Amino acid sequence: MTSPKETSWTIIQNAGAGEESARAEFVLRYTDFIRAYLGRRWRRGPLLQYLDDTVQDVFVECLKEGGVLENANPDHPSGFRAFLCGVNLRVAWRAEDRWKRNREEAAATAIRDLELDDATQSQVFDQEWAKMIMREAGAHQKAEAAAAGPEALRRVELLQVRVDDEVRIGLIAEQWGVEAEWLHRQYRVARKEFKESLRVVLAHHHGGSVDNIDAEAKRLLSLLG
Numbered sequence: 001m002t003s004p005k006e007t008s009w010t011i012i013q014n015a016g017a018g019e020e021s022a023r024a025e026f027v028l029r030y031t032d033f034i035r036a037y038l039g040r041r042w043r044r045g046p047l048l049q050y051l052d053d054t055v056q057d058v059f060v061e062c063l064k065e066g067g068v069l070e071n072a073n074p075d076h077p078s079g080f081r082a083f084l085c086g087v088n089l090r091v092a093w094r095a096e097d098r099w100k101r102n103r104e105e106a107a108a109t110a111i112r113d114l115e116l117d118d119a120t121q122s123q124v125f126d127q128e129w130a131k132m133i134m135r136e137a138g139a140h141q142k143a144e145a146a147a148a149g150p151e152a153l154r155r156v157e158l159l160q161v162r163v164d165d166e167v168r169i170g171l172i173a174e175q176w177g178v179e180a181e182w183l184h185r186q187y188r189v190a191r192k193e194f195k196e197s198l199r200v201v202l203a204h205h206h207g208g209s210v211d212n213i214d215a216e217a218k219r220l221l222s223l224l225g
Contacts (some may be wrong), residue, residue, distance in 0.1 A: 010205070015062075016069030026069070027059055034058050034088060037128040040093060047099055054095050061087045065067045079206030079216060085125050130220040133201055141197040155190035162187060 011029065014022030034055050042048050058141065061085075062068045072083045140157075145152035161167050169187060172182040202213045202220075 008205070011073075012069055012072060012080060016067075016072070023063055026062070030084070031055065032068075032133045033128060036131075037088060037125050038092060040124045045060065047095060050095055050099070054091060057091045058088055061091055075209070077212055077215075078135070079202075079212065081126075081129055081206065081216075085129075089122075090126060091128065091130060126223055128198075130223045133198070133205060133220055136201045136205075137194060137198040140201055141194050144193070144197065152193070155186055155193065158183070158187055159190040159194060 011022050012023050015026040019055055035051065036053055038054055039048065042051070060067075068083050068087045074080075076082055138156075140152070142153070142156050145156045156170065162169060162173055169183055170180050173183045198217050198220075199213055202216055206213055206216050
């Protein structure tokens with residue numbers, strides 16, 4: 001695995017310094033995640049009509065002079081996630097406050113649940129973040145497996161069937177016509193390979209020391225059960 005210190009936050013730091021290609025890559029990388037978080041935060045409520053504008057506001061806060069990207073610290077224990085969570089919450093609150101002022105009593109009723117449950121909203125952010133990281137880790141593992149050969153690709157398939165489809169190793173062994181003991185060993189290798197891919201992805205998104213990255217990997221895995 002490449003050293004996290006050599007690879008982490010390159011895009012974030014370059015975007016914060018004003019490099020246009022890095023800014024474009026930053027927007028491309030996080031747009032779907034921010035939309036997913038805000039979409040879940042506002043569910044099917046009236047604020048969804050402002051979703052696109054609010055996503056743009058998040059990027060303005062990140063990319064403006066003196067914004068989040070200039071001030072983000074790669075040694076923060078929670079990595080970049082904490083900074084991005086903070087700016088998403090601030091921008092969402094501003095949008096909600098504007099909507100309340102414009103709608104008065106009706107607005108207070110419409111977003112009452114959001115006001116009462118900000119702890120849950122932080123959990124929603126973390127869950128969406130975990131999903132994004134896991135998708136990227138899975139894609140990274142598959143790409144590495146494609147370069148390594150058919151046996152590695154088979155392990156990726158094994159991990160998907162065991163974890164995503166929740167099929168027991170014994171049943172998979174029967175279906176594949178292989179020994180269960182051998183398949184258990186392959187499954188352990190597949191899990192190890194996924195964790196390595198997860199560390200690589202977190203080195204780019206999270207930053208900080210190897211210990212911080214490992215702690216974040218464990219936290220994300222616990223969020224998704």
